[in-house]
Amino acid sequence: MQRRTLCTGAVATALAWLAGGGTPALAHTAPDTPRDATAVLAVEIIDRDTGRRLPIYLHEGRHYVACNPGARYAVVVRNCTALRVLAVVSVDGVNAVSGETAAWYQTGYVLGPFQHDEVRGWRKSLARIAAFEFTALPDACAARTSRPGDVGVIGVALFREAPPPEMTPLAPSAPESSRRSNESSVQASSAPPSASKSGGAARRGDGALSEGFAPRRPQERLGTGHGRGESSQVGYTDFERASPQPDQIITIYYDSRANLMTLGVIPRPARERPAPEPDPFPGSVGFVPDPPR
Numbered sequence: 001m002q003r004r005t006l007c008t009g010a011v012a013t014a015l016a017w018l019a020g021g022g023t024p025a026l027a028h029t030a031p032d033t034p035r036d037a038t039a040v041l042a043v044e045i046i047d048r049d050t051g052r053r054l055p056i057y058l059h060e061g062r063h064y065v066a067c068n069p070g071a072r073y074a075v076v077v078r079n080c081t082a083l084r085v086l087a088v089v090s091v092d093g094v095n096a097v098s099g100e101t102a103a104w105y106q107t108g109y110v111l112g113p114f115q116h117d118e119v120r121g122w123r124k125s126l127a128r129i130a131a132f133e134f135t136a137l138p139d140a141c142a143a144r145t146s147r148p149g150d151v152g153v154i155g156v157a158l159f160r161e162a163p164p165p166e167m168t169p170l171a172p173s174a175p176e177s178s179r180r181s182n183e184s185s186v187q188a189s190s191a192p193p194s195a196s197k198s199g200g201a202a203r204r205g206d207g208a209l210s211e212g213f214a215p216r217r218p219q220e221r222l223g224t225g226h227g228r229g230e231s232s233q234v235g236y237t238d239f240e241r242a243s244p245q246p247d248q249i250i251t252i253y254y255d256s257r258a259n260l261m262t263l264g265v266i267p268r269p270a271r272e273r274p275a276p277e278p279d280p281f282p283g284s285v286g287f288v289p290d291p292p293r
Contacts, residue, residue, distance in 0.1 A: 039080055041087060041158040043250045046118065048072040048131075056252065059265040063250075066257040066266060067134045072227060074132065075154060077109070078116035086110050086239050088157040088246075089119050091132065091224050092142035093150030097123040101147060104157050104246055110239050122226060126234055131227030134254075140223025151223040153253050157246040161239060222255055 045054045045065050049072055054065040067073065075096075077087045087109050088095070090102035096119055097107050111117065121129030122141065137143055140151050260266045 040085060040160065040248045041156060041250065042078040042080055043154075043156050043252065044076040044078075045154070045252060045254070046074045046076055048074055048120070057260070057265050059263075063252045064260055064265045065252060065254045066260050067222060067254050069134050069136060069222060069256070071134050072120075072131050073134060074118040074120040075156070076116060076118050077111065077156060079111040079114055081160075082113045084110055084112055084161045084239070085247075086159040086161070086241065088159070090153075090155040090157070091122075092140060092153065093147060094142050094145070096121075099145075102155065105244070108157075109234070110237050120232060121230060123232075123234075124229065126236075127231060129230050129232040131230055133225045133227035134222050135225035137221045137223050139225045141226045143223055144226075148223075152221050152255055153251060155252075156250045158248040158250070159239075159241040159243070160247050162242040221259070 045056070045067075046052070047054055047068070054067065054073075057064045057066075075089060075091075077089070079085050088102070088104060088106055089108060090096065093102055094100070095102045095106050095108075097109070099122070100106055109117070109119065119132075121131040123129055137148065137151055140148070142148055142151050255263075257266060261268055
C-alpha cells in the first residue's frame with residue numbers, strides 16, 4: 001500500500017487537482033504579471049468577490065498588489081511548459097497546504113502541461129479549504145500562530161519534474177529451472193525501499209520563501225485570514241524534482257491602497273487645479289465698442 005503522507009525531500013507525495021475540478025481558462029496573462037520570456041510559471045491574484053484580476057505594480061524591483069480588507073482572493077498559478085511542474089505556495093510565510101513555516105522542500109500542488117488553476121485557500125483536507133481573505137494583521141493566520149514577521153507577501157516556488165529514467169533492455173529469458181532457482185532473489189530486489197532510505201533527505205532551514213521583513217508601514221499592515229470553509233477537490237500524486245533548488249520563484253507583496261500610496265508604490269493622483277474664481281473685469285481696459293450692425 002502506498003504511503004500517502006506529505007513528505008519532504010526530492011521525491012515527494014504532492015497534491016494534484018482532480019480532473020474536472022479546474023477553473024475556466026483565463027483570457028490572457030497581462031503584461032504586468034511577474035514573468036519573463038523564460039518563465040516556467042505565471043502567477044496572478046484574483047479578487048474573488050469581484051472576479052477582477054488585481055493590477056500588479058512594479059516598484060524598486062518588487063511586485064505589489066493593492067487589496068481591500070475582507071475580500072476573498074485566489075492565487076492563480078499557470079504552468080507555461082509542456083511538462084509537469086510542482087508549485088510550493090506560501091502566504092505570509094506559511095505553506096498553504098501543510099501550514100508549516102514555508103520552505104522550498106515542502107509539499108505543494110502539481111500542474112500538468114499548460115494547466116492552470118486557483119489556490120483559493122488554506123488546505124484543510126483533500127476535499128476542503130479555508131478561504132484566503134484579506135484581513136487586519138492581528139486576525140491573519142500567521143499572526144494568530146505567532147508568526148507575524150512575514151505577513152504581507154505571497155510566494156510561489158516552482159520545480160520542474162525530473163525526467164523518467166532510461167529503460168534498460170530486458171535480458172533474454174532464462175530456462176524454467178533457472179527462473180525457479182532465482183525466484184527468491186527477484187522478489188527481494190523488487191521489495192519497496194525502507195522508510196529510512198526514502199526519508200533520508202536533509203531538511204534545510206535556509207529554504208524559507210520569505211524575502212525578509214516587509215518595510216515598515218505608516219498604517220497597520222494587512223494579512224491573510226482563515227476564511228470560511230469551501231469545497232476543493234485534490235488528490236495525491238508522486239513528483240520527483242529535477243533539482244533541490246527552485247527553477248523559478250515569484251514573490252508578490254500586498255497591502256492596502258493607502259499604504260502602497262504612502263510607500264510610493266502607487267502614484268498619487270495629480271491634484272486637479274482649482275477652478276478660477278469669477279473676475280468682474282475680465283476684459284482689457286478700453287472703451288465700449290459699437291455694437292455690430
